[in-house]
Amino acid sequence: MTTAEVDVLAGAEAVLRKICAEFPIAGGDGSESDRIAAVEESGADEAQVLAIARQVQSRLFDAGLAWPDGPAEYGGRELDEDDANRLESLIDSFDLPTRHNLFVGLHIVAPAILEYGTPEQRQRYLPALFRGDQVGCQLFSEPGAGSDLAGVSTKAVREGDDWVITGQKVWTSHGHVADLGEALVRTDPTAPKHSGMTMFMVDMHAPGVTVRPLRQITGGAAFNEVFLDEVRVPDSARIGAPGEGWRVALTSLSSERGSMGGAGGPLSPTVLNRLAGLIEQQDGGGDPFLRVRVAQTVGAVLAMRAAMDRADDEWLDGIAEVSGSVQKMLMTRALDEVSTLAADLLGHRAFVDTGVFNTHAWSEFILGVPGLHLAGGTDEIQRGLIANRGLRLPR
Ligand SMILES: Cc1cc2nc3c(=O)[nH]c(=O)nc-3n(C[C@H](O)[C@H](O)[C@H](O)COP(=O)(O)OP(=O)(O)OC[C@H]3O[C@@H](n4cnc5c(N)ncnc54)[C@H](O)[C@@H]3O)c2cc1C
Incomplete structure (x- = not known):
């Protein structure tokens, strides 16, 4: 590393320490909170969790x-790939308060704006997302379009300088707190389905937008149904050309898959430390059977991290298009290992709240993991992509 690079990391470390001191991860009574979630932060303290996430994000910004690695004109640091990875790893190693509710805006919406937005659109949306001023959501899935996303039927009709959008979206993570929605809609019903769609940035506070929460098995309600009833969107909020929506969506989806295990992802230092605490309680991990399970879990986590760190390496040449799918599959495998090990170690204590630290708190995590086999494209869809587009196997 050059002296300049060492300076970047040393400077960052000082800032991160300061942020951790300013926003300690604490429960309402000032004690350490043992809350851990795989999918979302929701519940009574949700507003507070979001407020803290926004403040932390603005300090980082x-x-x-x-x-x-983002362009400086939109608030990025413009580090090269190696330095950006080093900085990301450093940030991940600090136990910052969760910024999970900003994930969609930063890792799904922003990459599409950066690639397909005009300079004005980039300036309008990107700094606001990266500073945490705006929360983004992804308006892709519909009751009749999930794995077959190109089947979306929400439509937009051009009226002068505006488009009028009508339809229903579903499973919209953080839609109830979002300011901005990346909406994939049909603008040309006569065109072949992949080329009749267009992408818009929808103001989630606009007239005609109704957001209804969906209660999940975890107890939270962090995703939603979103009804769009003649919502007017200016043409200046169109990302990419009319008919180019599918390509814009692919940028968002590929970034989503590749980022799910990264910063703010479910396997945070907190979760892994808590798991280590559980193993420690269990005979210090001396039991040979337990040691095998722990080794398997550590192996899965390390494989996921290695794939993240090397996502842009040459070894991916030829299968780069599906590297996000590979990373997502490794992430869900690691999550399964962590979750089943925790469930086995805890037994009924995971599901009966005895008030003991680091026991019942796992239930939200354990119940949230199955959803991640679906979010961002199901396991079956990822396997299909890896087989057909990566390994070029016949359909
Ligand atoms: C936690 C979570 C968060 C989410 N957040 C969002 C969000 O913010 N925004 C958003 O737009 N969507 C979101 N989703 C929706 C998600 O993208 C969809 O659930 C997913 O794409 C699957 O679509 P579906 O639920 O309609 O299932 P379906 O597409 O109906 O699939 C049903 C089953 O059939 C299988 N299947 C379907 N097609 C094939 C095929 N070709 N080959 C093999 N098997 C197949 C699937 O694997 C699955 O097991 C979220 C989902 C979850 C669980």
């Missing part, structure tokens, strides 16, 4: 740490 002001210190130039919010977007290590």
Whole structure:
């Protein structure tokens, strides 16, 4: 590393320490909270969790740490790939308060705006997302379009300088707190289905947008149904050309898959430390059978991290298109290992709240993991992509 690079990391470390001191991960009574979730932060303290996430994000932004490899004109640090990875790893190693509710805006919406947006659109949306001023959501899935996303039927009709959008979206993570929705809609019903769609940025506070929460098995309600009833969107909020929506969506989906296990992802230092605490309680991990399970779990986590770190390496040449799918599959495998090990170690204590630290708190995590086999494209869809587009196997 050059002296300049060492300076970047040393400066970042000081900022991160300061943020951790300013926002300690604590329960309402000042004690350490044992809350851990695989999918979302929701519940009574949701507003507070979001407020803290936004403040932490703005501190990171002001210190130039919010977007290590992003263009400087939109608030990025413009580090090269190696330095950006080093900085990301450093940030991940700090136990910052969760910024999971900003994930969609930063890792799904922003990449599409960066690739397909005009300079004005990039300036309008990107700094606001990376500073945490705006929360983004992804309006892709519909009751009749999930794995077959190109089947979306929400439509937009051009009226002068505006488009009028009508339809229903579903499973919209963080839609109830979002300011901005990336909406894939049909603009040409006569065109072949993949070329009749267009992408818009929808103001989630606009007239005609109704958001209804969906209660999940975890107890939370962090995703939603979104009804769009003649919502007017200016043409200046169209991302990409009319009919180019599918390509814009692919950028978002590929980034989503590749980022799910990264910063703010479910396998945070907190979760892994808590798991280590559970193993420690169980005979210090001395039991040979337990040691095998722990080794399997550690192996799965390390494989996921290695794939993340090397996502842009040459070894992916030829299968780069599906590297996000590979990373997502490794992430869900690691999550399964962590979740089943925790469930086995805890037994009924995971599901009966005895008030003991680091026991019942796992239930939200354990119940949330299955959903991640679906989110961002199901396991079957990822396997299909890896087989057909990566390994070029016949359909
Ligand atoms: C936690 C979570 C968060 C989510 N957040 C969002 C969000 O913010 N925004 C958003 O737009 N969507 C979101 N989704 C929706 C998600 O993208 C869809 O659930 C997913 O794409 C699957 O679509 P579906 O639920 O309609 O299932 P379906 O597409 O109906 O699939 C049903 C079953 O059939 C299988 N299947 C379907 N097609 C094939 C095929 N070709 N080959 C093999 N098997 C197949 C699937 O694997 C699955 O097992 C979220 C989902 C979850 C669980």
